Amino acid sequence: TAKDTIQWFTAQNDEWLLFFDNADEPNIDLNKFFPQCKHGNIIITTRNPGLCVYAGANTRVDNMEEEDAAVLLLKTAALEDVSRNTVAATAIVKELAYLPLAIIQAGAFIARSKNLEGFLTVYATNKSRLLREKPSQSHDSYEWTVYTTWQMSFNRLSPLAARFLQLCSLLHHKGISEEFFINASRYQHKSAIPTEQDLKDSLEFLSQFMLPDKTWDSLRFQEITAEIMAYSLMEFDPDQAVLSMHPLV
Numbered sequence: 640t641a642k643d644t645i646q647w648f649t650a651q652n653d654e655w656l657l658f659f660d661n662a663d664e665p666n667i668d669l670n671k672f673f674p675q676c677k678h679g680n681i682i683i684t685t686r687n688p689g690l691c692v693y694a695g696a697n698t699r700v701d702n703m704e705e706e707d708a709a710v711l712l713l714k715t716a717a718l719e720d721v722s723r724n725t726v727a728a729t730a731i732v733k734e735l736a737y738l739p740l741a742i743i744q745a746g747a748f749i750a751r752s753k754n755l756e757g758f759l760t761v762y763a764t765n766k767s768r769l770l771r772e773k774p775s776q777s778h779d780s781y782e783w784t785v786y787t788t789w790q791m792s793f794n795r796l797s798p799l800a801a802r803f804l805q806l807c808s809l810l811h812h813k814g815i816s817e818e819f820f821i822n823a824s825r826y827q828h829k830s831a832i833p834t835e836q837d838l839k840d841s842l843e844f845l846s847q848f849m850l851p852d853k854t855w856d857s858l859r860f861q862e863i864t865a866e867i868m869a870y871s872l873m874e875f876d877p878d879q880a881v882l883s884m885h886p887l888v
Contacts, residue, residue, distance in 0.1 A: 641672060645672065645673075645674050645675075646674075648674035648676070648679060649674040649675060649676045651678075651679070652678075654678060654679060654680065655678075655679045655680070656679070656680045656681075656682065657673075657674070657679065657680070657681045657682070658681075658682050659672075659681070659682070659683045659684070659685075660684050661684060661685070662683050662684065662685040662687070662690060663685055663686045663687055663792075663870070663871075664687075665687050665689060665866075665869035665870070669683070669690065669693065670693070673693075681693075686792075686870065686871030687869050687870070687871065688868060688869070688871075689865075689869055702736060702737035702738055702739070703732070703737045703738075703739055703742070704737070705729060705732060705733065705737065708732035708735075708737045708739075708742055709725055709728040709729045709731075709732050710728075711732075711739065711742050711743070711746070712728045712731060712732055712742050712745060712746045712749075713725070713728050713746070714746070715742070715743050715745075715746025715747060715749075715750065716728075716745075716746040716747075716749035716750045716755060717750050718749070718750075718755060724755060727755045727756045727758075728755065730759060731745060731755075731758055731759060731762075734759060734762065735887065736885060736886040736887055738785065738885065738887060740784070740785050740788065741770065741785045741887060744769065744770065744772060744784060744785060745758060745762070745769070748769060748772065770784060770785040770887065771784055771787070772784065785887060789872065789887075789888055792870035792871070792872055793870075793872065795870060796866060796867065796870065796872075797863075797866060799844075799847055799863055800863050800866045800867050802844055803844075803863055803864070803867065804867055804872060804873070804884075804888075806844070807873070807882070807884060808884070808888065812883055812884050812885065812886050812888070813881070813883045814879070814881045814883070815873075815881055815882040815883065815884070816880065816881045816882070817857065817860055817880075820845065820848065820855075820860065821855045823841070823845055824845045824848065824849060824855055847859070848860050848863075864882060872884060872888055873888075
């Protein structure tokens, strides 16, 4: 059992390494699975930034550098790393925002279609289909696609958090500030267009961030955005005090 395993680690005199891989579920308290002793080492891989509280040190694994991303695409597509291919690959990985999983999926599609330079044209009108498609031949045992990875996270959000993320998808993916929503909540309807009925859904959404005295509830806003960030669907820049989301979300 998990309890027996923890006790075994605790009783060891030698150093040990305990590895928690893909510990992404924010509702699981990992502390219950940590051996309560002063020796040993623990590594956690996660998309949940909240788990940094356990770390003596942590490293953020960001998207790939452009050159490395282009090399990965060509390798996955089984194409030569020559100048013409590199130019086309660079444009593709830029469109995919340098996300490794998306690059691998694109490379697998290109390997079958043999059409590197035409990929972006196909992608422009078939983005959802391509991000859902799992390569029939893969380099590892990872079973999820870009779409299913984010869809599974999205499905775990509360209705309000899911609605918030959907609305943010209509904005530019960077520079999403709380002030934007505060200003919207103060909107006073004074014209015939749009009608109050047209604004009904928006006003109902914003009302869920309002206190009984009709002032903005910043704590509620932070709770909802923290829920979304726990699934790595958004990020917060403390220096600029703005939220952002990956372009492919």
